[in-house]
Amino acid sequence: MPSGHAEVKYALPGAISHHAIKRYKWVVTEAAKSSVDDALRIPEGAIAIPADAIISIDDRQRIVSYGHGAEAVFGWTRDEVIGQFLDVLIAERCREELRRHIEAFAKEPVGARRMGGRRPAFFGLRKSGVEFPVEAAFSMLLVDDVQLYTIVLRDTTAQRRMERDQRFLSDVGAVLATSLDYDDILSRIAELTVRFLADGCIVDVVQDDETIRRWKVVLADPHKRDLADEMQRFPLDRTMPHLAAMVLKTRRLHIVEDIAEDYLRSIAQGPEHLDQLRRLLPRAVMGLPMFAHGRFRGALVLIRSHMGHPFSSEDVVLGQELASRAGYAIDSAQLFHSAQEAIRMRDDVVRMVAHDLRNPLNAARIAAGLLLERAPDACEYNWIRQAAERIDRTIGRADHLIEQLLDVTRIESGGLAIEASRVPASDILADVDDTFAALATAASLELRVERAGPLPDVSADRERLLQVFSNLVGNAIKFTPPGGSIRVGAVPEGDVMCFFVTDTGPGISAEDLPRLFDRFWKASRHDRRGTGLGLAIAKGIVDAHGGRISVESTPGAGSTFRFSIPMARVVTPPQEVLAPDAEGGEGYGRAPPSR
Amino acid sequence: MAELLLVDDDNDVVEALLEILEGKGHQVRTAADGAQGLMRIQERFPELVLLDVDMPVLSGPGMAYRMFIQNAGREKLPIILLSGAPDLRLIAAEVGTPYYLAKPYRLVTFLALLERALRERTPPAPQTPS
Numbered sequence: 204m205p206s207g208h209a210e211v212k213y214a215l216p217g218a219i220s221h222h223a224i225k226r227y228k229w230v231v232t233e234a235a236k237s238s239v240d241d242a243l244r245i246p247e248g249a250i251a252i253p254a255d256a257i258i259s260i261d262d263r264q265r266i267v268s269y270g271h272g273a274e275a276v277f278g279w280t281r282d283e284v285i286g287q288f289l290d291v292l293i294a295e296r297c298r299e300e301l302r303r304h305i306e307a308f309a310k311e312p313v314g315a316r317r318m319g320g321r322r323p324a325f326f327g328l329r330k331s332g333v334e335f336p337v338e339a340a341f342s343m344l345l346v347d348d349v350q351l352y353t354i355v356l357r358d359t360t361a362q363r364r365m366e367r368d369q370r371f372l373s374d375v376g377a378v379l380a381t382s383l384d385y386d387d388i389l390s391r392i393a394e395l396t397v398r399f400l401a402d403g404c405i406v407d408v409v410q411d412d413e414t415i416r417r418w419k420v421v422l423a424d425p426h427k428r429d430l431a432d433e434m435q436r437f438p439l440d441r442t443m444p445h446l447a448a449m450v451l452k453t454r455r456l457h458i459v460e461d462i463a464e465d466y467l468r469s470i471a472q473g474p475e476h477l478d479q480l481r482r483l484l485p486r487a488v489m490g491l492p493m494f495a496h497g498r499f500r501g502a503l504v505l506i507r508s509h510m511g512h513p514f515s516s517e518d519v520v521l522g523q524e525l526a527s528r529a530g531y532a533i534d535s536a537q538l539f540h541s542a543q544e545a546i547r548m549r550d551d552v553v554r555m556v557a558h559d560l561r562n563p564l565n566a567a568r569i570a571a572g573l574l575l576e577r578a579p580d581a582c583e584y585n586w587i588r589q590a591a592e593r594i595d596r597t598i599g600r601a602d603h604l605i606e607q608l609l610d611v612t613r614i615e616s617g618g619l620a621i622e623a624s625r626v627p628a629s630d631i632l633a634d635v636d637d638t639f640a641a642l643a644t645a646a647s648l649e650l651r652v653e654r655a656g657p658l659p660d661v662s663a664d665r666e667r668l669l670q671v672f673s674n675l676v677g678n679a680i681k682f683t684p685p686g687g688s689i690r691v692g693a694v695p696e697g698d699v700m701c702f703f704v705t706d707t708g709p710g711i712s713a714e715d716l717p718r719l720f721d722r723f724w725k726a727s728r729h730d731r732r733g734t735g736l737g738l739a740i741a742k743g744i745v746d747a748h749g750g751r752i753s754v755e756s757t758p759g760a761g762s763t764f765r766f767s768i769p770m771a772r773v774v775t776p777p778q779e780v781l782a783p784d785a786e787g788g789e790g791y792g793r794a795p796p797s798r
Numbered sequence: 799m800a801e802l803l804l805v806d807d808d809n810d811v812v813e814a815l816l817e818i819l820e821g822k823g824h825q826v827r828t829a830a831d832g833a834q835g836l837m838r839i840q841e842r843f844p845e846l847v848l849l850d851v852d853m854p855v856l857s858g859p860g861m862a863y864r865m866f867i868q869n870a871g872r873e874k875l876p877i878i879l880l881s882g883a884p885d886l887r888l889i890a891a892e893v894g895t896p897y898y899l900a901k902p903y904r905l906v907t908f909l910a911l912l913e914r915a916l917r918e919r920t921p922p923a924p925q926t927p928s
Contacts (some may be wrong), residue, residue, distance in 0.1 A: 554884060558852060561882025565901035566810035572905020573818055598902050609884050620885070 256356040264289045264305060267351065276358050278330030289354075294326035294334040301325050305352060308341055327356060335360045368521050371399040375528055385536035386418075392529050393421035396505060400521060403427075403483065403506035405434070407447050408533060409499060415441060415451060418501075422483070424508075430482050437476065444470040446480075450490030450502040456523065457490040460513045489514045491526035495534035503529055550612040557605045564598050571595045607736045611722050614743030621664045621747045625771040628658035628693045628700050631665065635672045635691050639680065647685035650676075653692035660771040661700045667744045668768065671752075672704070674737035675764045679706035683761075699750065699767040710758040719754055741766070799823040800916050803844035805835040805861065806880070807853045811901075815848070818905065832856025836864055843875065846915060851881035851889055862893045866924050874921040878911060894923040 256273035260266055265288055269281045277284075277292050284291060290298045326334040340355045378391045393404040406419040420434040439445050448470070449457040459466065462485050471477035487507040493500040503526045507514070514522070574591035578584045613619040636652040643650035672691070679689045687707035694701045711719065722739035745752040745766045756762035802819060806812050807830050819826050827844065829835040831853040838844070847865075851858040862877055869875065879890050882901035890898035897915045899908060 557884065558882045561901040562808040562811055565880075565882065565903065566808065566814045568902040569811070569814035569818060569905050569908075572908075573814065576818075576905065595904065602902055613884075620888075 256358070257353065258289070258292070258356065259351050259353045260289050260305075261352075262309070262350045264302065264352075266292075268353075273356070276329075276356065277327065292327055294328045297325035305341070308352070309343065309350065327358065336363050364517055367399065368517070371395065371521065372524060372528075375525060379528060379532045383536055383539040385533070385540060388532050388536055389419050389529070390421070392525070392532070393419045396503075396525065397421050397423040400518065400525070401489075401505035402508040403431075403485070405447055405504040405506070406501065406529075407451060407504070408501040411537075415501065427482070430479060434479055434483070437479065439476075440472050443472050445472060445476075446470065446485070446488055446506070447490055447502045447504045450492055450504065454492045454494075454499050456492070456519065458488070458514055458519070460487045462486050462488065484508050486510055487513050489519065489522055491522050493526045493530035493533065495530040498534075500530045500533045546615065550616060553608050553612050557609050560605055561602070564601055568595060568598045571598070607740060610740045610743065611736050614740065614747075619743055619747045621667060621744070623662045623664055623748065625660045626663050626665050626668075627660050628702075629654050631661070631663070631668055631672075631702075632658075632691065632693060634665070634669050635676060638669065638673070639676045642680055643676075643689060646680050646683075648680060648683055649688040651688060651690045653690065658693055659695055659700065661768045662771040663748060663768050664744075667747075671741045671744050671766065672702075674741040675704040678737065679704055679708060679762075682706070683708035687761075695770070696767070698770055700770055701765055701767050703763055703765045705761060705763040707761045710760055710762050711754070711756040712758050716754060716756065720752065799825070800845040801825045801827075801842075802846050802848060803827050803829065803835060803838055804848045805829045805832065805853070805858065806848070806850040807831055808850070811850075818909075822909075832858060832861030832864075835861050836868070839865060839869075839875075845875075846912075846919075847875060847877045848912075849877050849879055851879060851883045851886070859889060859893050862895070862922055863924060866922065874919055876915050876919050877922050878915055880908075892924070896920055 256276040257268075257270045258266060258273050259268035265286060266284050267286075269279075269284050273292075274280055279291070289301075293301055324337055324339045327337045328334055336359045338357045338359050342353045342355075344351045344353065374395050375392060378395065379388060382388050382391070389406050389408070393406055396404040402424065403422045404419070405417070407415050408418045410416050417435055417437075417439065420431040422428070422431045441448075441451075464481075467477060467480040467485075471480055483506065485506045485508060489505045491503045491505070493503055503522070505514075505522060571591045571594040574587055575595075578587040578591070610619065632652050632654050636650070636654075640650055676689065676691065683689060683706045689707075690703075690705040692703055694703070720738050720742040722736055742752050745768070748768050750767040750769065752764065752766040754762060754764050799822075802824050804812060804815055804819070804826055805828070806815075812828055812830075816826055816828070827838050829838050833856040835847070835849070836856070839847075847862075849858040849862065856864075858879060858881065865875065865877075876897060877893065877895045879886065879893060879895060879898040880901060880903070881889070881898075883889060886898055886900050890896075896918075897911060897920075899911055
């Protein structure tokens, strides 16, 4: 086939016979080829897919040909429409535009064109008066000097519905994936539901104590926002009928249609409730049970307020899909909530125990101090001083462990306080040198703190940063065999300072690396040195500074820990001094004193 | 030598400190909670209060606050906060005292702080507006 144009034979649509094809020839440009290709398949398609309607009109837009497919789509018989204007098949609001479209098409050199695609081309009109979205392809034929137009129409109702449902479910999925907050999830699902599926949505949730709570009422109509609030707050008597009562009782799909005043009266729990129901004006109600892992989680009630919009079987399928996802969402949100609650309780216990442990430790430490003070000077009493010092040291270690536990709970609750100030990076390195030089020497290790040249200032909490080094260098000293070396230094990288600690220790195996910063994690269960909290705390402190910590290691050759800390800004803007409010209020969130 | 008020609900801590402080010649009265502490102050003003934070009936900061109200700052009564509470520094800032020491503290550190407080005698300046 030449690439510039295509010469094809084509049947006048409607006469669904291959034998009729041969009389007609037409030429189309390459641009329209795909449409023609589509059109070429029509003779078979028209038989196989009744959703395709094929209609031909003359230059005055009167129907001259009307196939079986068209009869199925529009509901009119061939005899009823032949000779009528095309308008009879088109929704009134689309007629003018379509007429102009066909007229413009007639003036173009192109022989075929598609209309529609992502959006419906226009809306068709069935004999029953119901409108429906269509996609259309047009072609022009010259038959014995008479111009004919053939329109292939496809009813896209089902396709649009499917696309919309898919979009809805994927939106619901996205909502569920972005939040674990119960209230947030239910609100957003209810809002999506009133956008896609109903005019109103009620969510009733079974709570932990098996009571049912009206969690959400969302109505699409912005003027009914007050009503939604009233309905959400209304103290329903759960032993009496109400909109969600049946589905809560039977735990099965429950649909009520053609709702009229007498139904509302039958479920009203008094004048105020009846007034709410009348303002809500439900015409059809679909109650859907929500389950997760076989457990009943509540009911999702969809409300339609317009006549002539009952719930279709597709709506039911979609509603059930939605209810099932909502059920699982509630389930995970509840699980997440109880996990959070458990963590909070554990942290409270840790804080309490830590505090309570410190009193006896304190009494013991004072007693050790007393022994030290009162031990006679003579050599023979040295053992008392040594024992007292050992007690003191041991208490210091115990307190350090308590402090680590507290730090972990602070980090997890986001309460680790960082008091950042401008600190020269070289001062921090000097701190490291001062603190660990003796320890390294005692372990027969070389500690090299590289402080060549001036380094920029960082914005950091000096004490906390020293704590990070204490963990990293402490580990290096602990694990590097005698004779090895530890290097500590800092390298400016963009707007952060990258600190590093490198050792010549045994290294960390690749499989252990990913979990290294997890709390309570230790490479070896038998290793009793430390709590396994040090690196988790180091990470928490670096995170709280807005930096990052990482590790590289070659088993047998050593490990390198790196962490970044933001640099202090080059020019410090003048500090604005905020005078306390003359009215007496001091700080945010504190109400001024009442007078 | 000074007259001190020691407010702490842990008996072991109280006894250990009594031994030390009385050995140094200080005169020490004790109270097991903030409410008792206030009563001791009403009986007679000490020169300095050694104050725990978490106690039954009335906490250390609660007692410090009432002292400030009742006393209206007329007497300069320094407070040393001694506690195992996390974030003691913040509690000290709230009470407004420059003297605080986290339990378990070393005896030498404690004695040095006591000496300093008795020398300076800086009374608390609470943050909370009255």
